[in-house]
Amino acid sequence: MKGDIIQVLNEFIPEDNPKKWAKLSSTINSRRLELMLLKGILIELRQLNKRLDSNSSRHKATTYERME
Numbered sequence: 001m002k003g004d005i006i007q008v009l010n011e012f013i014p015e016d017n018p019k020k021w022a023k024l025s026s027t028i029n030s031r032r033l034e035l036m037l038l039k040g041i042l043i044e045l046r047q048l049n050k051r052l053d054s055n056s057s058r059h060k061a062t063t064y065e066r067m068e
Contacts, residue, residue: 005040009033 012033014020024030 005037008036 012024012029014024024033
């Protein structure tokens with residue numbers, strides 16, 4: 001996915017134009033946008049999970065060292 005997801009979303013969000021909203025909901029662009037958002041969310045969740053796992057591992061090691 002290219003660029004920040006917020007910037008990508010801004011290209012798809014028609015400000016105060018109901019006709020564009022109707023068109024977006026009935027086109028393949030809507031499905032494409034939904035998939036791009038899902039992909040972006042999943043990528044961010046994976047990154048958060050990796051960070052949490054690495055922090056948890058460090059915390060466990062530190063706790064174990066204190067117990068010795």
